[in-house]
Amino acid sequence: MRRVIFNQKGGVGKSTITCNLAAISAVEGKRTLVIDLDVQGNSTQYLLGKKVSDSDKTIAHFFKDSLSLGLFGGNNSGLENVIHETPFPDLFVIPSHPDLEPLQARLESRYKIFKLKEALEKLQGFDAIYMDTPPILNFYSQSALIAADKCLIPFDCDTFAREALYSLMQALREVKADHNQNLEIEGIVVNQFQKQANLPRQLVDQLVEEGLPVLAAMISPSIKVRESHTEARPLIHYAPNHKLTEEFKALHAEIHSN
Helix, strand or coil, X not given: CEEEEXXXXXXXXXXXXXXXXXXXXXXXXXXXXXXXXXXXXXXHHHHHCCCCCCHHHCHHHHHHHHCCCCCCCCCCCCHHHHCEXXXXXXXXXXXXXXXHHHHHHXXXXXXXXXXXXXXXXXXXXXXXXXXXXCCCCCHHHHHHHHHCXXXXXXXXXXXXXXXXXXXXXXXXHHHHHHCCCCCEEEEXXXXXXXXXXXXXXXXXXXXXXXXXXXXXXXXXXXXXXXXXXXXXXCHHHHCCCXXXXXXXXXXXHHHHHC
């Protein structure tokens, strides 16, 4: 199963949701891979504790290689060559790198938008794949949406985020119609949800009334998230008994029950 976590709005918790769901998957014994397609590299740093300086061992190298054809019209570099082990059993990551930024125009002009999907279809040995994306519908987020089976949409209980949801849903429908008919919008993940506050409850109620696929499991705000970022340990490892960890476990269970 290949999932992409995507929203065109920044700061909604994409990397946090990606890494914590992936970490729970790995703890449950599934061999799990995170692909970090955001040039900021937050998922990379969360899982490895650092940025990766060698671009030959990142997703940027994979895309660079897709631009280079050998003498006989092919190359031998696949995703398996840029996978890193994390400190956590059964959890692996393909890191991001700043070289993604200057590569984008060349990849678009050469129409390499299906290369990630093709490579993932050849990749073996993983039970679950989670893709973190930049907060914009660019070459890399489109590549992930084309390669994915399902899409999770983080939502941070903000009025502007609600307005942006409509254009986002339209963009996802277009990607589905034009490039990936199998893409399923799995649900909206409500993040930073303060159940005692009126505005978050009203916003979520409005989304539900409008028929949008809001998931039942919601994620509360907590300083534990920032602490786990600093320690480079997903919550299932950093604070396994914390309320927030239980919320992520509930979210993981919900998406796997559908």
